[in-house]
Amino acid sequence: MPFLPVTPEEVRAAGREVPDFVYVCGDAYVDHPSFGAAIITRVLEDAGFLCAVLAQPDWKTVDDFKKFGRPRLGFLVSSGNIDSMVAHYTAAKKKRSDDYYSPGGKAGHRPDRALIVYCNRIREAYGDVPILIGGLEASLRRFAHYDYWSNSVRRSILIDSRADILMYGMGEKTVTRLATLLDRGVPVKKIRDVRGTAYLCKAGELEVHFPTADAGDVLCDGVRGYDYDTLKSDKAAYAEAFRTQYRNNDSVHGRAIVEYYDGRALVVNPPMEPLEREELDRVYALPYMRDYHPMYEKDGGVPAIKEVKFSITHNRGCFGGCNFCALAFHQGRAVRSRSIESCVAEAEKIAAMPDFKGYIHDVGGPTANFRYPACKKQLTDGVCPDRRCLVPKPCPNLIADESEYAELLERIEAVKGVKKVFVRSGIRFDYMLCDKSDAFFRRLVTHHVSGQLKVAPEHCSPNVLGKMGKPTVETYDRFREKFFRLSEEAGLEQYLVPYLMSSHPGSTMDDAASLALYTKKIGLAPEQVQDFYPTPGTASTVMFYTGIDPFTKKKVYTPTDYNEKMLQRALLQWRRPENRKKIKEAEKYCSDEGKKMLRSLAGGRPPEKTKTDGRPAAKGKNTRKGGRKR
Numbered sequence: 001m002p003f004l005p006v007t008p009e010e011v012r013a014a015g016r017e018v019p020d021f022v023y024v025c026g027d028a029y030v031d032h033p034s035f036g037a038a039i040i041t042r043v044l045e046d047a048g049f050l051c052a053v054l055a056q057p058d059w060k061t062v063d064d065f066k067k068f069g070r071p072r073l074g075f076l077v078s079s080g081n082i083d084s085m086v087a088h089y090t091a092a093k094k095k096r097s098d099d100y101y102s103p104g105g106k107a108g109h110r111p112d113r114a115l116i117v118y119c120n121r122i123r124e125a126y127g128d129v130p131i132l133i134g135g136l137e138a139s140l141r142r143f144a145h146y147d148y149w150s151n152s153v154r155r156s157i158l159i160d161s162r163a164d165i166l167m168y169g170m171g172e173k174t175v176t177r178l179a180t181l182l183d184r185g186v187p188v189k190k191i192r193d194v195r196g197t198a199y200l201c202k203a204g205e206l207e208v209h210f211p212t213a214d215a216g217d218v219l220c221d222g223v224r225g226y227d228y229d230t231l232k233s234d235k236a237a238y239a240e241a242f243r244t245q246y247r248n249n250d251s252v253h254g255r256a257i258v259e260y261y262d263g264r265a266l267v268v269n270p271p272m273e274p275l276e277r278e279e280l281d282r283v284y285a286l287p288y289m290r291d292y293h294p295m296y297e298k299d300g301g302v303p304a305i306k307e308v309k310f311s312i313t314h315n316r317g318c319f320g321g322c323n324f325c326a327l328a329f330h331q332g333r334a335v336r337s338r339s340i341e342s343c344v345a346e347a348e349k350i351a352a353m354p355d356f357k358g359y360i361h362d363v364g365g366p367t368a369n370f371r372y373p374a375c376k377k378q379l380t381d382g383v384c385p386d387r388r389c390l391v392p393k394p395c396p397n398l399i400a401d402e403s404e405y406a407e408l409l410e411r412i413e414a415v416k417g418v419k420k421v422f423v424r425s426g427i428r429f430d431y432m433l434c435d436k437s438d439a440f441f442r443r444l445v446t447h448h449v450s451g452q453l454k455v456a457p458e459h460c461s462p463n464v465l466g467k468m469g470k471p472t473v474e475t476y477d478r479f480r481e482k483f484f485r486l487s488e489e490a491g492l493e494q495y496l497v498p499y500l501m502s503s504h505p506g507s508t509m510d511d512a513a514s515l516a517l518y519t520k521k522i523g524l525a526p527e528q529v530q531d532f533y534p535t536p537g538t539a540s541t542v543m544f545y546t547g548i549d550p551f552t553k554k555k556v557y558t559p560t561d562y563n564e565k566m567l568q569r570a571l572l573q574w575r576r577p578e579n580r581k582k583i584k585e586a587e588k589y590c591s592d593e594g595k596k597m598l599r600s601l602a603g604g605r606p607p608e609k610t611k612t613d614g615r616p617a618a619k620g621k622n623t624r625k626g627g628r629k630r
Contacts, residue, residue, distance in 0.1 A: 003031055003293050004041055005052045008068055018069045019052035024118050026110040027080030027101040028296055029055035031289040034308035035081055036135055042286040043172045049179050056102065056109045059117045062125040073182045074130030075122050077163065079114035079137040083535060085149050088112055091533040093149060103299035119161035130188040132178060134167035139330045140537030142168050142198050142268055143245055144231045144259060146545040148534040153232035156259065156266050158198055164188045166198040170316060170331055172283055173272050196272030203265045208256050222256035223248060235546035242542045243550040249329060252382025274317060274336045281342035307361065310350050314343050314408060315365035319374040320428050321388040323469040324504065327366050329537035333383040337371045340408050344415060351417035360418055363409060364425025369432060371404050390430055391469050400434035406443050413447065423448045429455055429479040430471040445486040449494050456499040460518040467506035467543060467556060498524065502568040504532040505543035505558040509589035512568040513597040519572065520601060529572045531565060564589060574601050
């Protein structure tokens with residue numbers, strides 16, 4: 001099965017003068033199910049629609065956007081797998097020198113705020129042609145949102161892009177429904193009843209009514225939001241608006257939300273229902289080429305494919321509830337998974353690829369060890385609007401059972417040609433500890449760790465962890481102890497690689513000092529530290545901008561000063577000689593207790609294993625790749 005058309009000649013070879021849709025994407029064209037563009041275009045193909053792919057067009061003129069002529073039904077536009085501003089800038093707002101989603105990994109193939117630029121070029125070329133936007137950038141910017149790069153509250157991206165409809169979340173059902181309506185001749189301006197979409201109308205044309213009680217679950221029931229002028233000037237209102245959006249981001253009980261812009265109403269319909277197992281299986285069985293388009297071979301390919309080419313996504317959604325993660329706003333908190341048979345069939349396709357070396361790099365997803373909703377209640381009543389499944393303590397209704405995931409890994413490992421199956425997606429270690437059986441934990445340690453296992457404790461301060469929505473450091477310590485004990489019982493020398501974050505809302509310099517001291521205690525010298533990055537669609541970003549926790553409405557201390565942020569980062573890498581002066585400078589931000597902690601770092605030396613969390617490697621013991629002793 002070939003790639004989808006990328007030239008007018010290929011469209012004509014498919015028997016058409018123009019395609020049904022032109023899919024404009026900020027990423028290079030990679031036909032692999034880890035790329036949203038590949039899934040959406042293949043789903044439309046499966047539904048009988050022809051998509052031409054216009055990847056990384058020249059946005060400085062309209063010429064590339066006229067390449068295929070005016071499509072029969074319209075343009076689909078996405079900035080790619082990640083927000084274009086995140087793709088271009090670091091957390092320190094410095095320009096990145098590379099772009100893993102572009103040919104040869106070179107930056108400069110897409111504009112800042114790609115969705116807005118692309119859509120405005122399309123309007124220049126074709127005027128009133130239907131434009132549907134989607135993907136992560138559209139999804140997380142569907143409401144008025146704080147924009148870190150301009151340090152302002154921007155309007156919904158639907159307004160600035162001048163598109164007709166915005167699709168948010170995982171869009172297979174949504175885009176197929178929209179394509180069917182357009183194919184029937186329904187004018188795009190009349191399409192207002194599709195879940196998972198947002199549209200604009202005059203305030204006087206509003207078809208949403210606002211019930212006074214929490215009763216009813218129909219599409220036209222809504223929640224009256226704020227006026228944009230209020231949201232951009234009133235931080236308390238902004239925090240409250242986010243809380244409303246978060247509570248209604250569920251397909252079972254969520255309602256439409258309305259925002260107002262100079263006489264116009266932005267209506268964000270309730271989320272589309274998640275794909276169930278049989279539907280997910282069908283999506284991942286579509287005929288993906290599982291590689292980048294051959295036109296990029298001359299540039300050295302597209303680097304982003306390397307990590308996912310031999311990986312399998314088995315689930316969607318995450319009930320983990322991390323406040324700095326946008327998954328809750330995009331994929332949602334309702335977990336669904338593919339069948340074991342579907343994943344095994346994909347493993348067989350991978351094993352038959354000529355460049356496969358026998359290693360499945362990952363069987364994961366947003367959180368690797370989730371297969372089902374957190375409890376049975378979520379299937380009928382949706383996720384709890386005001387409660388988390390795992391924090392501050394695991395919910396009594398939580399069903400912690402990883403037996404099917406263990407079976408999935410075992411079945412994939414048994415596929416002919418597969419030598420080893422690794423788990424490299426994030427695992428939720430507090431969920432693992434809730435599982436009364438340690439069968440999966442033992443299997444993970446003995447079969448699926450390539451010497452080092454990445455985990456995300458993020459911090460050690462109770463105050464910061466509470467703002468992050470993460471479990472306590474005592475929970476992580478219990479996990480660490482069990483990991484090393486099981487590794488030792490299996491005769492394996494393995495390590496943990498913990499992700500740590502500096503400058504998250506709530507983190508004072510005292511908290512940063514306590515984290516530095518904790519790294520000394522566990523023998524960790526992190527080479528990389530993630531500074532908190534305020535991206536649209538997260539509760540942590542709301543805290544960063546407003547200084548308010550949107551869930552509790554309490555004030556939150558937030559390090560926003562560049563120098564303070566750099567000092568907090570330096571504390572996590574306190575062993576580096578170049579950071580000694582910064583540690584001394586950090587004392588001026590600390591209490592007496594914080595100063596005491598910083599002074600206790602003096603004289604600390606890195607352990608023999610400086611990259612990982614764990615015990616120093618024993619002298620005379622050798623390990624081979626994979627972590628097993630010879």
